[in-house]
Amino acid sequence: MSSISDFSSIDGARGEAERRGGSGGFARGEPTRPEPVTGDGTPGVGGISRRRWLELMGASLALAGVGGCRWQREEIVPLAERPVESVPGQPQWYSTVADVAGAAVGLVVKTVDGRPIKVDGNARHPQSLGGSTPHLQASILQLYDPDRSRHVRQRTPGGGQARDWERFVGWLEDRLRPLKERRGAGLAVLAEACSSPTLMGLRQRLLDAMPEAEWYEYEPLADDNLREGARLAFGKPYRMHLALDRADVIVSLEADLLHFHPASLQYARQCAAGRRPESGSMNRLYVAESGLSVTGAAADHRLALPSGAVADMAVALEGALRDTPPGGFEGTEPAARFLQATAADLAAHRGRSAVVAGPGQPPEVHWCVHRINRLLDNVGNAVLYFPDPQPERLSHGEAIRTLV
Structure with missing residues (x-):
């Protein structure tokens, strides 16, 4: 067994330690020198070390990522004529309206340097009263x-192919010319x-110029x-509008008013104002809903009822208010209790109640609802x-x- 005195130098001792698979204690506290690697992956002098190779590959990947995530080029130029009262970087608010199922909802849009960034309700508009829905904000x-x-x-x-506006106008004029000759x-x-008055005016101008033309409107979720x-x-x-701030009793027959x-924003705020x-x-x-x-979810009394049975419920409610038989309504015991409590509460608040049916119910149910509101003297007050x-x-x- 060799002793330390057998080695003539420190290098000789280190070589013996490496041959035996250990440091022998001579490399303690010294940094490990990376082993050179040649181009073919074998150890050698003058090649690229593993650490250097990883550095180069990491830098290459980083540069490739930076090149792929570059912002789209956009030229920003100053305004030749700055609008009146426009200060760069200062927000401005504009009043506008959004058309929701044929009804206007008042909004306020926040803009910065001409770019809209936020939509809120207009507190001065009766249809929104300062509120907005998630759909309006996401618009x-x-x-x-x-x-x-x-x-x-x-x-x-x-x-399909993209065309410029001038080409479209030329294509349209060629086809409108013979149509004008045929009125x-x-x-x-x-x-x-x-419900835009501007659009209605343009439509009327078109029909005045071409009396034989037809104008059709269609919505998948309509108020027919x-x-x-x-x-x-x-x-x-x-069109029936509700003033829920004047109603002490509200009856909904499958109508999601809130x-x-x-007018859900207006109705929600008016209903909440009466629950303080x-x-x-x-x-x-x-x-009562299916x-x-x-x-x-906000109701004080809710009845789960098949959609087809809502019509029978409306007829039975009118009969109970007129002190006549319920009209053949055969419901469960919870339905009977709901009908009795609803009729009694409506009768005790004549002129201070509102009954409304949802758009999915047939016209006969809405006809019955109109009769009930007239019977309760709600017309002119909450209705x-x-x-x-x-x-x-x-x-x-x-x-x-007709069109198809």
């Missing part, structure tokens, strides 16, 4: 949607429901049943009627059937 994302159409597209057998015969316009129910009750369509309604215990009284909300809804701006318009179902 700002449509302006920055990368898939938003930026060009006019022409349908072709292979799909618009053969021209049909399919549009979505809109409400219009036809009002036509049965009054002879022509009316969520799925064009410190004021001394609270309104009561009765809901599914779950926001209004049903208001306004003329429909388009009384002669076809229902959306009839419009699409």
Whole structure:
């Protein structure tokens, strides 16, 4: 066995330690020198070390990532003429409206340097009262949607091709010229429901220039049943509006007033205003529905009822208020208790209540609801009627059937 005196130098001792597989204590406290690696991966002098190789590969991957994540080039130039009262970087607010199922909802849009960034309700608009829904707040994302159409597209057998606006105008004028000679015969316009007076004026100008042209409106979720129910009750369509801040008792027959309604923001705030215990009284909300809804979750009394049985419930409710037989309504014991409590509460609050049916119910149910509100002297108080701006318009179902 060799001793330390057998080695003539420190290098000799280190070599013996490495041969035996250990450091022998001579490399303690010294950094380990990386072993050189040649191009073919074998140890050698003058090659690239493992550490250096990893550094180079890491830098290459980092540079590749930076190149792939570069911002899209955009030229920012100053305004040639700055708008009045416009200060760079200072936010500005603009009043506007959004069309929700044919009804206008007042909004306020916050902009910075001409870019809209936030949508809120307009506190001075009666339809929103300063509130906004998640859908309205998310509508700002449509302006920055990368898939938003930026060009006019022409349908072709292979799909579609982007065209400029001038080419579209020329294509349209070539086809409108013979239509004008025929007074618009053969021209049909399919549009979505809109309550904009500007759009109504443009539509009227088009129909005045082409009397034989047809204009149709269609929405997959339409208010056809409400219009036809009002036509049965009054002879022509009316729009029913509620003033829930004047109602002590609210009865909903499968109508999601607090969520799925064009005036849901207004109704939610008015309903909440009447549910403050410190004021001394609270309104009561009765809901009969076949599914779950926001209004049903907020109800004081909720009855789970098949959608087809809501009509029988409405007829039975009118009969109970008129002290006549319930009209053949055969419900369960909870339904009977719900009907009795609802009728008694409505009768005790004449002129201070409101009954409303949902858009999914047939026109006959809405007709019955109009009779109940008139019977309870609610019309002019918590229930208001306004003329429909388009009384002669076809229902959306009839419009699409006629067009197709």
